[in-house]
Amino acid sequence: MPSPGDLKQLGKIVASNSAKDPYKIYSDFTLGVVSTYGSYVFKINDIEKFINFYVDHLSDDMDLQSFENKYKADYNLASSNHSKSWETNFLKLIKDYDAGLTMFKGSNESKNWQEKKLNENSVIDGPCKN
DSSP, rough: OHHHHHHHHHHHHHHHHHHHTTTGGGGGGGGEEEETTEEEEEESSSSHHHHHHHHHSSSSSHHHHHHHHHHHHOOOOOTTHHHHHHHHHHHHHHHTTTTTTEEEEEEETTTSEEEEEEOOOOTEEEEEOO
8 A cells, every 4th residue: 555655756756857857747747556455646736735745744764754653643544444444544644734646546457547536534536637
């Protein structure tokens, strides 16, 4: 299941590429993660928000460890959680931290993708327009 470490890798890719090409369109950057709960893709939808989230919480190992501990405690994101509960709590985390990310989940064959959105305390499917 995706973790803060996965989001840190996306941040490192963005940071590395922005140094090389500051005019790159970062909405093209995605991160795919395959887990026992399915295949997920995270897409940057607001580069400034994502960079702020990355710098504030994930950019160094101390920040990452502190964030992982908080993430597990505050959002009950232990790996033993049920898939829907995990999706709901991960979407809350993205929203609460204003991380500038959108989450998608693939079908079992990863042929069809659905955007996952938070509607109060429930996960709903949105269209995959990207």
